[in-house]
Amino acid sequence: MTTQQPTKRPIRRGRIFPEYTIPPEELARSEAERKARYQRTRPVFERWRDELIADHYNWFMIIEPNSGDYFIDPDENLAVEKARQKYPRGNILVSFRINESGACGMI
Template structure:
């Protein structure tokens, strides 16, 4: 019987190193961040949805700056071009449609 060798798979995002007591605090921070991003999205959506329906939008809630692109790969490339490889950038990607949903990662 021949063994099939698979290439080693690597994670895109590093595994979490949070201690179990830090998890609730981290989740609260994520929830607060999501609320801020959603508020900015709801303000921007009415003006952008007509001309960019179903496009992706990446929002920085601190500055309220955003990037838009019709494809997910395009928006991720624009984020990379604008912010580089830094881990300090925190953005949320939405879709310019009725719900803002573009899937889950």
């Protein structure tokens, strides 16, 4: 009886799809846009947080950055749905949690 040795496959290194690599300029632009959105929405969150924290602790607050409109709900999906009813055109929304830090999820 002969025992066959398993064939050793070469270890592949690198990206699975290198053609889908995002250029560094686009990554930097996207990061700058994200930070600008945050800078526009954080003051809205800060303005309403203390008032809302007593009755709506840990609810989600979805803010539309251009108008400053916000939508709250205990379920994040429902809050986003409320925002999408008023802003259906694919505006990027920013999520906060109505608590001391505003963080949504684990840090």
